[in-house]
Amino acid sequence: MKKTIENKANKTQITDKFWGHYLEVVRDQVIPYQWEALNDRIPGASPSHAIENFKIAAGEAEGEYYGMVFQDSDVAKWLEAVAFSLENHPNEELERTADEVIALLGRAQGEDGYLNTYYTVKEPNKRWTNVRDNHELYCAGHLIEAAVAYFKATGKREFLDIMSRYADYIDNVFGPEEKKLKGYPGHQEIELALVKLYEVTNNEKYLNLSKYFIDERGKQPHYFDIEKKNREDERPFWFNNDYAYHQAHQPVREQDNAVGHAVRATYMYTAMADLAAKIGDEELKKASERLWENVTQKQMYVTGGIGSMVFGEAFSFDYDLPNDLSYTETCASIALVFWANRMLNLEANSKYADVMETALYNGTISGMDLDGKKFFYVNPLEVLPEASEKRNDKKHVKAVRQPWFGCACCPPNLARLIASIGHYIYSQKEKELFVHLYMGNETTVEVDGTQVQVIQKTDYPWDGNVSIQINPEKEQGFTLALRIPGWAKGATVKINGEGFDHIPLIKNGYVYINRKWKAEDTVELVLPMVIERIQSNPQVRQNVGKVALQRGPIVYCLEQVDNDENLHGFLLPRDAELTAEFVPDLLDGVVVISGEAERIVEADWNSLYRPVSDQTTPVQIKAVPYYAWCNREPGEMIVWINEKR
Template identity: 80%
Template sequence: MKKTEKIITNKIKINDRFWGRYLEVVRNHVIPYQWDALNDCLPDASPSHAIENFRIAAGESSDDYYGMVFQDSDLAKWLEAVSYSLENEPNPELEKIADEVIALFGRAQGEDGYLNTYYMVKEPNNRWTNIRDNHELYCAGHLIEAAVAYYQATGKKQFLDIMCKYADYIDSVFGPEEDKLKGYPGHQEIELALVKLYDVTGKEKYLDLSKYFIDERGKQPHYFDIEKKKRNDTKPFWFNDDYAYHQAHKSVREQKEAVGHAVRATYMYTAMTDLAVKTKDESLKKACEELWNNVTQKQMYITGGIGSMEFGEAFSFNYDLPNDLSYTETCASIALVFWANRMLQLDANNKYADVMELALYNGTISGMDLDGKKFFYVNPLEVQPEACEKRKDKKHVKSVRQKWFGCACCPPNLARLIASIGHYIYSQKEKEVFVHLYMGNETTVQIANNNVKLTQQTNYPWDGNVSMIVTPEREESFTVAFRIPGWAKGTVMKLNGEIIDHIPLIKNGYVYINRKWQENDHIELSFPMVVERIQSNPQVRHNVGKVALQRGPVVYCLEQVDNGENLHGLILPRNAELKANYNPDLLEGVVSITGDAERIDQTNWNDSLYRPVEDKTTSVQMKAIPYYAWCNRESGEMIVWVNEKR
């Protein structure tokens, strides 16, 4: 198998002001807070019981199983977040807790390798009878991902050995052989986890099993119907009796448009991309590219949110992007980051990194408040609290973040994403190093047996100036490719203080600098950070006549606390000057945007509901804050898209 691009994942020290604060919040607040949640120690919050379920499975508790069928995955994602945190900053006490949980897994695991507390406790005789609905393979996937991360962070093999034993057992159950089940998971996840397991073990059977699950999907007769008949289930499937919910309605290579559950879909697309990279499968590559274009050009919110429909937590149809009804689950934006990261391995193109960055700075971290103790499951682009309280069709939209959830997939998922942020900055391909994201960090990469130190300094995303020092142990010729974000018009680039004409060096949005690098070679990038008015494709009916504000990678919103009530009555004139100012005391330090706007006159209506048109407005000052930071002060209205006056 040919050598492929690898992600640079270890020995990255993040010293970035923006992401460093988030890493500290995850390390000092989120991980301990979620540990309490997993142990049912949060007052006035939905219980988890995840730890207790494993104790029951190990025969160490006589309590009853509690929680969703996928409750194990919450603990797995927490352990993965712990792994990345330990990678960033060793913590013997936290590592000891993780080791104790892993030892508990070992005691709970069956002799054949099986490890799923729901089936071990609740339905011990019904394994693999409903993989459409009951998440056995999904939970296995998250446990595998956690085991790989823990092994890479600590070098300890116990968790990895436990999960290899489980993966070997799964491989004995599923596959093309006559005596095996011809199934695949209802919730994709194990496919991408098996690729990670292959990467650290080198065992081809894990890659082959991942490929089997992907290739088998959608074949007829439909496996979900076969297992349904075996368990005497005669009910139609609740999602319009359509397996498009699981992206199992047709072969993955025939799918051109994203449909169904958004997280399932993007986890699957991530695995498809992984396999296209590893196996050089051109048909999979083409499918990934077509699906990417559909998602990002026709079904993605400006915040990097995906999955516009509450019914099925799903994609609906092209250009259907309602702001006040949007579902945009935190997990879906996280999955989009995963997928974008893999697409960059398929092809270094800034269109992938731009979306990855967009989701990171907007649709993911909006799912957690600034102190890491409350969370959004749903990330709307428009909120009116009274409507959320009284309208049934908006019951999924919350105007304030929650402590925890009965279905708590998002909080630990976000924790593991933030803790692993260093894994998304660089990648390497033979003698090429790609710089995808800009944040303060230090790392060392190896190029032709030469250790090369990379040091970034920046105040991104508030400032567009980036400094990068490249220091090889010895002089060496290689390439460093820098992403030029799609929003950065008029970028200036310097090498050792001299402006370089980078335009001829650009390929797919990356500037390729090939030279014999020497100690302390200095690259400077200056990205103009201007406030841009963004408009939607006119087929997005919800945003016609409206604009959103974006500065660099950060999307903005208006809150009632800054602009008063009835935000829908605000109008932003096309010629209004917009000013960006950094305020260190606002929302942990953000750039806010202010400008002159107009408000539709609300007086002199004399209790009329309708009247002939009168163009009467009053002048007001408008203030916008980063979308990710909304709902960190007092509760109230919020909008991203603002009426525009030409």
């Protein structure tokens, strides 16, 4: 096994104001609410039945299975969010509840290790007959992820043992050996989970099974056809009969362009990067890099949203990024964060961390309101409420967040991401400690046997001043590699108050500072946050003549509540001065961008068309962070603003 870059940083305590708020919301709102939901105690909401399904499977309750075929995964994501939350904020009662759920899972598990309530309760003789549609392996993956997180957070083995037994059983069902099924999941997820299970167990069987699922995918004869024939299923597959929906249209290693369901795709790409790193697989690494370039350079919204098509919740084609039709599922942006994190393990290059940061500060957290009570499944870059209401082709674009979803994938996914935010800040490769994200936290890492405390302080994302104090228990030589974000121009670095020319130390976007660190050594990084007008590649046909405003990692938008209706009539001159101001009592405290723009005069129009004769009038515009939109009065919203012409 090749030694790979791994995220060894742990015991990270978030002290950050921005993320601290989100952690608190997840802890105090989302996790308790979701627990009530899983137990069918939310008045008015359609029941989840997810806990009840496990009770029935365990023989402790009577009744029928109810819910989506992947209902088990809601329990998994909740347990994983709980695990990450406990890391930052111990809570005995919550942990006891989790332990009880885990014990229930154990009792619901079959003698052979099988653990899926849908099949156990509803179709006990049909296990593994439809891995294309029925999410058995997907649910297993989420449960494995939760078990690993719970083990890491609490040190308790019970859940990990349950899932290891299940994984052992799955390994007996699928694989290259003659009597095993040659299948792989219709919804990828278990591939990345098995890598995590390998990391904590060191059992290579799990790594090999993950690699098997990746390598078997898309081969001919096609497994989805084989199992379809076996179950005598004549129905065409709904996505125009195209297995590109599952990224199973061709062998994974040959894939160049991101296609199909964006979450499935991106979970798979995450596992590919994981495997490439763990086993030193150069071909998988190249495939990961090709797909990364395609997604981030041709199919990603400026907010880190991916998947521009409601049909199939899918990628469409290069540069096809309509702002008003986008699907940009919250889960897809979350998956992009996972993938970026794994690409960073393959290679410390700021292009990965830049995308991770973009998704974290924009397209993921836009999925939840500031109170953690309402959620967007779809994160469009342009909303006209009347269009969402009246156009069938835009009905997926909700003008306001919803309390919960029938398919409740996004809220718990966001909960587990936020609760684990500390895992994305650092990574370590032997004597190199990389700092990918800037946020207040206290972490302890081990370098060459020395415990090193790292204390980061910053008012990010509103201010680009970052202070990092290094406290090794004894003087210790190592490299601190600081990411300079792509948006930061003229960054400066000081050590213990002394500036120096850091430019020669930059490699792939990171400043490599190698020295013997001693207690209270302090690095001060200044990342100037200026307001940038961002343009799209001209092949993005929807955005020609438009700019998006960005400051630091934050992408801005115009909301009707701050401006007026018909936001398309606001024209921003290229040379208009824009100012940034922190407003503490707005949207839990945000930097607002203001300036004088022009607005097309509507009053002098009394027809639908006429020969050109522009009339504009000066108007003040006010832009707020995209992630925080729709936390006040509902209305129009746009990210891409027409420029003055």
